[in-house]
Amino acid sequence: DSGVTQTPKHLITATGQRVTLRCSPRSGDLSVYWYQQSLDQGLQFLIQYYNGEERAKGNILERFSAQQFPDLHSELNLSSLELGDSALYFCASSTEGTRDSPLHFGNGTRLTVT
Amino acid sequence: GENVEQHPSTLSVQEGDSAVIKCTYSDSASNYFPWYKQELGKRPQLIIDIRSNVGEKKDQRIAVTLNKTAKHFSLHITETQPEDSAVYFCAASPRGDMRFGAGTRLTVKP
Numbered sequence: 001d002s003g004v005t006q007t008p009k010h011l012i013t014a015t016g017q018r019v020t021l022r023c024s025p026r027s028g029d030l031s032v033y034w035y036q037q038s039l040d041q042g043l044q045f046l047i048q049y050y051n052g053e054e055r056a057k058g059n060i061l062e063r064f065s066a067q068q069f070p071d072l073h074s075e076l077n078l079s080s081l082e083l084g085d086s087a088l089y090f091c092a093s094s095t096e097g098t099r100d101s102p103l104h105f106g107n108g109t110r111l112t113v114t
Numbered sequence: 115g116e117n118v119e120q121h122p123s124t125l126s127v128q129e130g131d132s133a134v135i136k137c138t139y140s141d142s143a144s145n146y147f148p149w150y151k152q153e154l155g156k157r158p159q160l161i162i163d164i165r166s167n168v169g170e171k172k173d174q175r176i177a178v179t180l181n182k183t184a185k186h187f188s189l190h191i192t193e194t195q196p197e198d199s200a201v202y203f204c205a206a207s208p209r210g211d212m213r214f215g216a217g218t219r220l221t222v223k224p
Contacts, residue, residue: 035214101207
């Protein structure tokens with residue numbers, strides 16, 4: 001168990017809908033990362049937060065947004081969903097979010113858009 | 115941003131043979147290079163990492179080498195076993211935003 005908690009585990013929704021994915025980092029970790037993994041694909045970096053502030057942004061669509069709250073949990077909001085948004089979404093956390101901090105991954109949320 | 119390239123995309127070896135996966139990176143600010151193993155349907159898990167102040171690190175059957183001048187690093191698995199079958203990802207993180215290679219699907223045939 002990595003200590004990173006993601007909810008829900010599975011999510012099935014229809015095109016055009018909006019969903020929220022939730023992540024609780026490991027105790028003591030200040031930085032949270034979001035990644036998207038489509039079927040048989042790699043880990044696409046979406047966004048990173050550190051202690052409530054956005055630190056880095058990757059290939060995140062404008063329909064997607066995220067935030068990190070004062071208690072350090074994070075939420076990823078996906079709106080106007082399309083079939084191509086179906087994927088496994090991973091959250092990861094690290095202690096400092098610096099360039100030499102190992103990432104610890106949650107078990108992911110599997111999103112299916114029908 | 116950082117661009118991490120990983121080769122090969124698939125690798126099949128016989129049990130007991132060695133496996134080598136190679137990665138290159140573009141941003142010279144990167145100084146930390148982790149490797150993750152992802153089994154089917156599971157989360158990526160850190161298996162070994164190396165920092166730029168060393169050239170090689172070993173942990174039992176797994177080793178990683180780093181050439182900062184050439185901007186490449188490699189994962190070596192010796193005496194492969196069927197349970198080594200998984201997807202392996204390399205990564206680099208110049209400013210804390212960890213970027214991953216595309217992954218290598220390793221199959222170890224018994």
